[in-house]
Structures are given as structure tokens and as C-alpha cells.
Amino acid sequence: MTPDDAPFALRLSNVSKTFGGLKALDAVDFAVRAGEVHCLAGENGCGKSTLIKIVTGVYTADPGAHIELFGQARDGITPSEARELGIAVIWQDLALFPHMTVAENIAFDGMVGNLPRLLSRGAARAEAQAMLDRLGVRLDLDTRLNTLPIAQRQLVAIARALMGAARLVFMDEPTASLTQSETDGLLKVVQTLSEQGVSVVFVSHRLAEVLEISTSVTVIRDGKLVGVYPTEGLTQARLGELMTGAILSSEVTAQDRSGAAPVLQVENLTRVGEFQDISLTIRRGEVVGLTGLIGAGRTELAHTLIGMTQPDAGHMTLNGQPLRPRNIRAAIAAGIAYVSEDRLSLGLIQPQSIADNTAISVLDRLLNGLGLIASSRKDRLVRTWIDQLSVKIGHPDDPVSTLSGGNQQRVVLSKWLATEPKLIILDSPTVGVDVGARAGIFRIVRRLADEGLAILLISDEVSEVLTNADRVLHMESGRLVNEIDPHATTVEELEAQVYA
């Protein structure tokens, strides 16, 4: 896309960063050419964010580093210098202002300053509009941000980041919360930027889009540079190996479970405006994949299965018994567990301890004769599950927020498995989980299925459901449109179907 002889926008060599004796970055080199889309790949905690923070002046590199920005060597850089030079970051957690309007959000950085000035709303609106036009995006400038879907907020964040005549843009996991079509829209914007000569450094967990968008990839592992690779000729499997240092299997694991007894049977389930006429069966030991775009009604269906919402028509049975949970407690009692797609704010109570997060769903079973929680029983329960799912923890009393994404997801699983469910619904269980740790999660899923659990695996990552489910259901606009045998199709075919 970009000629290899374009000048360097950024050239770093021998960058190290030590935190209290721990080397977060160890003599890393990193270079981005003008107008290039460059991917920075690596697992959580590998040092990607540290690198971004050094370039943007949040951190200072250890002595010995060589930093060159837009052809000029520099000793160091402060956040305001970085902004003046045209370096912009779109943070993973957005950093926008939910109660302010689109225009105010986009033009906000121009309002920052210690001296008060009178606002010029007209100018701010005009600037914001010009930026949206440049990106080819249409948004109502006066809408409050919290009323927008997350994808449009992402666009607002990009528009805002580009306001200061940005020449080098870092995007930290910009697609983590986007649907495929929204992601496509975003990738188009990235292309546009690249054509306008802006360099984009793209950080993502999703290997498919890394390969789609970038011209070269820098891979970092454990704070060390693994290498810089041209995207052409790189496969997802190869990239995964480079990032984890281990060989990942992408073998289809589907088995035929059609002979097993049905656990969940759903007939003609409808909730107006969310999903219609859903019929499906999940059998003992079966992993049923449910894929489709976000907004297809997958999570809404799950919410009805667990009693968060009530269906308008249709009926459900669990192990032959009619099922109509009035709330999530009734669903748990009936034997259904739900691993939420939003682990940070719904799946776990982040500040509280690992032990409490594990015990929360089965308090009734920990009571002694006096109706008080018996700490010995609680300890035993927590110990058991930590061992069972090999969760790597310091101490059970540590806050669950101290764990990595993969280990947090194991705690979520522990919490639900402790309720001894018959059916477990996994809603996008690998969001924010490292490539390497994903395999571990799916090994557990398969083991649970082998032990007789019925599993509904919801995900919009087609390759994930295809390799890990026994059957795949495709949901579109609230309806089930197709059932797919993973052995009889390929990831590409299914992706074409789902993202069409």
C-alpha cells in the first residue's frame, strides 16, 4: 500500500522500560513509515501499552533508548509535545464524555487550558463537522454521546483524536466492542487515513483484522521484540504462534451428539423486537455454537433463557420440565448458568475477592446449622474450583481485578460450575482473553461437555465457534437462518455467509 521508501514517521531503537526491577520492555525496536498501517501484536501484558505510552510521553524510557520522530532525533517527549507533533492515541477505554454532545466531544481538546475563554459553539461545531466529513462519517452533532451505540462512539473518539492535525495515530484495541460490520466501517476509515498520509498503529487481539488491515506487523512477546513481518503471506495460525510462542490448534473438534438426551428444548420462542420464532435443542454433552452479528438477537435470546426478560410467545423445557424463569435466580435454580459477554462490569465484581466471586452464586450451600456462612466450607469450595480449573492466583482474598483476562474468565466459570448447572451459556467468552489463554478456556469447555454439560457458545468470531462447537447455528435479524456442520464447511465460507 505504501512504498517501502516512505520516510519514517517514528523510529525507536533499544527502548527499555523497567518498573520496580521488572523489565516491561527489553531493548525493543519499532518503526512506522508515513502513511503506513502498522500492527502491534502481542498478548496482554507483553509491553504493547507500555510502548505506546512511551511514544506519547506518558512514560519515559530507560536511558539508552534512541527516539526519532518525523525524522528528528529526540531525547524525550512530554504528552503536550506529542500532541503538538501530531501524535494521537485512541485509548481502549475511549476516554470520552458520555453526557456531552458529539460536537463537544470531538472539539473538546481545543477547550482545554488553564485560562478561561468564551466558548464559540459555532466554531466548535464547524470543526467537528469538517472532521466527520473528512472521515466520511455522518453523525448528529448535538446528540449526547451516551445515547449513541458504541461503534459510533468509537468514530467520535477517532474524530477527536485527529482534531489536532494528527500524523501518527495509535489505536489501542479499537474493535474490541464492535460488531463485524462496524469493524468493517472502522477499517475503511483507517484506509482513508492511510491514503491521506497519516500513519496508523493498530493494536488488536483479533488476528483476522490485523491481517486484513495492515501492511506490516511488529510482534512483541514478554517485553522483547520477536520480529517485524510483512503482512503478506502471514496466516492467523502463524501470527498466533509468533505471539504466544506456542503452536495453536485450529482443528475442528465437533462430534456427533445427536443420540444424547436433549437438555434444553426451545420452541417458537419470540420476544417482539428482539427475536422471533426460535427453535433449538441442546443435548447432553453438546456444544452448540450460536453466531451472527452483534444485534442479531443472540444476547437477547440468552437473556430470555436466563429469565432477565420474558418471552412473548413460545415455550422452553429443560430436561423435559417446562422452563419459564421469572428471574435469574429461578434460572440458576433450574440449572442454567450464564457467562456474560461483559466480564468487567457484569461477569465479576472486580474489586471484591476471588473467593467471594467464586462463592457468590452458591451461598445457600455454604450455610451451617445456624444459617451462617461456614468459612471452612467456603474455603473448601474456593480451593476445589481453583484447582479444578487451574486458576493462577496469588491468594483467594486478592481482588479478582488483579487476575489476567483468562484467569478471570476461569473464575467466572468456577462461579457458575459451582451451581452444578445442566446448561451453561457462554456469551463471547474470549473477549479480552489472550490468544494463548483462549485455547485453555476451550479445553475446559470441551471437558465440561464430555462430562455431560449442555453448552451454548455465543460468539461473533466465526472461527471460534467453528473449531469449538459440535453444531453451529446462524442467527440473523432475530431469526435462526441456518444450521451448519463444522466438518462440512470452512471458516471462509461461514464468514462469507455471516458477514454478508
Added chain:
Amino acid sequence: MRRFAKDCPVETRLFAVLVLITLGLGLGTDTFFTLANITSLLNNNAVNLIWAVGLLVVLIAGGIDISFAVAASVVQYLAALIFGAIGGGNWATGLIVAGGLGLCLGLINAALIHGFRVVSIVITIATFNVFFGLLMFFTRGRNIYALPGWWTDRIFIFEYQSANGVWSELNLSVAIMLACVAATAILIGWTTWGRQLYAMGDNPEGARRAGVNIALMHGLAYGWLGMMAGIAGLCQVNIAKEVVPNALYGRELEVLAAVVLGGARLGGGRGTIIGCILGVLFVAVTQNGLNLLGISPFAFQMIIGAAILVAISTSNLDLGLKRRRAAP
């Protein structure tokens, strides 16, 4: 107008309720819609409104302040000492002295909140105790009557005698109140400082990363409220004609209730001057109406409390339903 109704549902609903109450009182009594009644309503609520707009700034910035009413008492006491020492003064020096003292007390809050990274409710409850305790200790709870004449003399900015001889008049405090409301409206609505305050209340981490000077914003918010508290304290003495150390004790919670009722969000990022005025007026008009309807003054508070409870229950119920429908 429609955009306002969409963006500020709480304000809009409160406005509708207030219109209904006003109409009801207009029809139910023949005294409500008289100039004399409306001017006395304004005179009686000038102090509360000055506090309310000050508190609004702190709420928008994501904080809360419990200490402002006793801070106003401290300002009154110190100002009385200062006026005694300089031998009089006038309204101009009075406003500067009271505003300045209030500002200093507000900056103490800001410095503690920012310096020790403690949430505002903890610090302002502490300073509430410190301010009040020291004030009562040094004054021994005694009132001050010996005040300069300009401070206690009535100054009317508007006078009108109706045909039947009833005087309608507006105090100087109403003019000061209008100035304070206008200044606050400009600060939060029309300056870059205002946008930064909203941003800090809305997303503190985002504001910090965008380069907003958090220390300055804390100083601005609590300092502004302190200044408003001091000015309101000055006006209150003009109405009461004496300095009573514990006269304002407990008023902070009523002002807080009125401002939050007017749609300011506890937690920051949302709140409007209009809502703030409506919140104060809701309480004021209800009380005024009860008075005109001849209901026992002992029942006022009870009815106002019940009215606020009903108002919260209905307004949030509505919002709650909307949220559920909008959620995926």
C-alpha cells in the same frame, strides 16, 4: 425546545409540575398571583438560590459539598469582625470581603480533596465539623447585633404600592442573586472552564488524559461555591439583621435536595441552571402555597418532604422504564 425536553427530561418534568402547582395556587387562592406575594417569594429565596447555583457547579464537577452553609456562617462572623476593624465599609467592600473569605474556605476544601485524593463527601463533612466547631467555640454561640448600618439597612431595588396600599418591593439580595445566577450561567455554559468542569464530572480519567488541570478545576468548583456561600451569607445578614452563628446550620441539606431535584446528577457531568432554579422554586412555591392556603406551618416541612419523595419516585420511575426499553 424539543431538544431541551429530550436532553433534560428531569427539568422538563419539574417545569410541568411547577406550572401545575402554580396554576392550582393561582386558581385556589386570590393572593398567589399578586405582585406582593411574588416579590416576597423572591426576597425569601434569594439566599437559597445563590447557594444552589454554587452547589450546582460542585455537583457538575463530580463532587459534593456539605460544608457551604456553615462556611457562610463563618464568613458572616469574620466579616463582622473585619467591618468592625476597618470601621464600616460598604456594599462593595462587603461583597469583596465576603466573597473573598468564602473563596478561601472553598479553596481549603479543594486543597484537601485534591491534595490527599479523598472523595469530597469525606473532606466536606470533616470541614463542616471544623468550621462549625471552631465558629461556635470562638463565638461561644453568641449573636452579633452591632453591625455596620449599610449591612442591615434595607435597600430596595424595586418598590411599588398598589391601589389598596400594599407595598411590593425587591431587596438588594434579589439583585445580587440575579448577578450570581447570571455569572454562574456564564461560567458553566459559555466558557472553556465550564466545559472542563462538565468533562471532569463526566469522566475524570478522560479529562485528566485530555490535559485538563484537575487541581485548577477543583479549586474553581469549590472556590466558586465558597464565594457564593460567602455572598449568600452577606445577603442573609441583610435580611436577618443579626449574625447568629448557628442560623444556617442544616440548610445545606435542603439546598442539596432542591438542586438534585432539579436534575443535577450526584456523581457529576449533568446539571443545568434552569433545573437548579426550578428545584429551589418547587420547594419555595410549595411552601408559599401551603402558607396561602392557611395550612399550619408545622405541617409545611412534612408536606414538602412528602412532595419531594413523590417527585423522586415518579420521575425516576419513568426514567427507569425508558432505560430498560433502550437496553439490549
Added chain:
Amino acid sequence: MSAFDRLNARLGRETLPLLAFAVFVFAAFSLATPLFLTGRNLSSMAFQMPVLGLLTLAMMVPILSGGLNLAIIFQANLSGLTLAWVLIQFGGPEAGVGAFLLGCLAAIAVGATSGALMGAVVAYVGAHPILVSLAMMIFLRGLGEFLTRGGDISGFPEFLGVIGHGNVMGIPVPLLVFGLAALVWHIMLTRTRHGFSVYMIGSNIEASEYSGLHTKRTLMLIYTISGIICAVAGILMLTRFNSVRVGHGEALLLVTVLACFLGGVDPFGGFGRVLPVVLALVILQMLSSGLNLIGANQHLSTAVWGLFLIAVMALRWLGGRLRYGTGRD
């Protein structure tokens, strides 16, 4: 983990520093005035602290759940008023023990009802607890003033003095009541499903609901129990002062919040224990009584309480900086 760390983990990080400070204050006042370490002073402290203590327990659990209950004083007043009304119906000074017990039940019912109402608005309407309890405070104060016309109600049977001023085995009855309540609170928070839910809700109510906790019922219960303990405080106030007046104890409202924060309760909810809060109460009482003995008045100790809270916050901030290094900010 060293033995010290284990002890800290078991008692809560706030406990040992507060204990050390309590000992220091005790020693300082004992040296400063011979009147401090006397049976008379200790006993008067033991009679004074329980009312504040019970009200603090009433404030604590709502804060743990991420809220606040600003109505506690008037809930206590109204409950006391209810008891007074029942006693007067049964002949005032001539009323018997049965009437007292009946009155207590009625008082507790009033406290529980007002609490449940707040809990219902907080849980089912989703309104902010500060606003709800503020409105309830204004309502109850108004109701009380309406009923009493701002006056005192007195003239109660003499046997009430046993509760307000009596000793059992040398321990003041009010202290026994408070000790028992604190123990119940400790067990409730650490060992019951309700207590567990309180902490979880305080940290993240939505995730708690998704985990199957009965969040709405828990919120109702939190404010109902808070109302019940307010009623107990109200009954104790009646027996101690032998009169009821609406507004009595008004100054204690923000002191209860102060005591909770001193005791390390997280202002955002989710964390806090009973033991350090009790220690904080003891320190506040010693500061107040000690200053009184060396000639300062109650108002100076109010100011000292505030300064003390600021000092503790400053020390915690300093401790945090030392523990985690300067970090970035």
C-alpha cells in the same frame, strides 16, 4: 505472609492503627488530667457513646451498599415519639412494663416502616439514596414537628431509668445494648447471606444481580434494618433523657458518617468492618470527654473530630504512597 499480615487481614487494615491511636489518646488524656482515668468519667463515657454508636451502625450498612441514610436521626426521633405516645396512652408515669414493651414494638415498627419505604424507592425506583433519605429526613422532621408542635414530651415511668442509667454487673445498660448490636452487626456482615450481598451490591449492583443475588430485596432489607436500629437508638434516647424532642441528636447525623469514614468504611461502598468503626467511636468519645475535662466545650471537640478525620485521611494517603511508591498520577 507474616503473623502481622495475617492479623491485619483478619481484623482489617484499619484496626491496628486505630487501636494504637485509641491507646495513645487514652494515655495522653490520662496524663493530662487526673479526672480522665476515673470510674466516674469512664462510666459517663460508657453512657454517652451508645446512642452515637447505634446511629453509626444504622449509617454504616447503607454506606457499605454504596448509599447513605440521612434520615437516621429523625427515624430515631419518630420512633421515640411513638414509644412516648404509647406510654402516655397507658398513663404516662403510671404505665407498666407491658406498655413499655408494646411501645418498643410500635417504635421499631415505625423505624422499620420508614426504612422500608426508603429502601423500596431506592431499590425499585432506582433513585439516589442521598436524595431519597434527604426527602425522608425532611418529611419525618416535618411530621415530628407537626405532631409535637416543636415541644418536649416527658413524664415517663421511673423504671425506664434502669435502661437509661442502670448497670448490669457493673456494665452500663446502654453499653450492653450497643455491644450486643455491634456483635450482631459484625456477624450479620461477615457471616450471613445478607451481609455478603451488602458488600457485593456496594461494589457492583448489576454484576450482583447477574450473579443471582436478590439485589432489590437486599436493598429493602438494608434500609429496613437501618430503620430498626434507629428505633433502638430512639428508645435509648428516650430512656436516657426521660424526654423526647424532635431534633434531639440532630448534630449527630454527620458525626455518624464521620465515624464510618474514620473506621475505614469506603465512601463508595463495598468495603468496611464493624470493629474499626467501633474503635473510631471510642476514639471520638474519648476526644470529646477528654477535651471536656480539660476545660474545652463540646464545640471544640466537634472541630477536633473534623481535624482528626482530615489527619487520618492524610495519613492514609501518605501510607498509600509509601506502600505503592510514588507511582504515576
